């Protein structure tokens with residue numbers, strides 16, 4: 001009986017930790033991973049899922065944001081059934097926008113320092129991410 005109580009207490013503490021953690025801290029900063037620019041799915045998993053969720057409807061880091069991340073499954077529905085591909089690319093790559101979205105453009109650029117193809121590769125990342133986000137539409 002005592003053991004069972006102890007286990008329950010441990011379980012409750014474990015459940016509480018992420019909540020407490022997310023309430024008084026910001027998203028943990030990690031160096032950007034160099035995921036292939038051609039692979040939208042892998043980029044989404046590495047760069048976006050923490051806030052937007054694997055399915056586009058919100059991920060674990062969303063709890064620590066002041067503003068809820070957009071539900072990425074509703075972009076077509078909110079745009080008369082047409083996926084706003086260009087707008088999504090712009091949202092991802094816009095170099096100046098006052099939002100809680102990380103500034104991807106600079107981060108993507110940092111993945112190819114001194115590379116003459118940096119601009120093209122950064123564009124490709126925006127396009128391929130936008131294509132992948134299109135597959136999340138409901």
Ligand code: HEC
Pocket residue numbers: 027044047048049050051052061065067068069070072075087088091092098099100101102104129130133
């Ligand atoms: C640190 C959390 C965070 C990460 C990581 C993140 N986003 Fe966001 N995103 C947000 C928030 C918050 C918003 C809500 C609006 C705002 O603040 O601009 C948003 C908004 C958006 C929008 C606008 C949706 C609309 O209604 O037009 C798109 C598109 C988007 N994110 C795509 C992405 C993609 C693709 C990635 C990965 C490359 C990504 N986000 C990574 C937090 C994040």
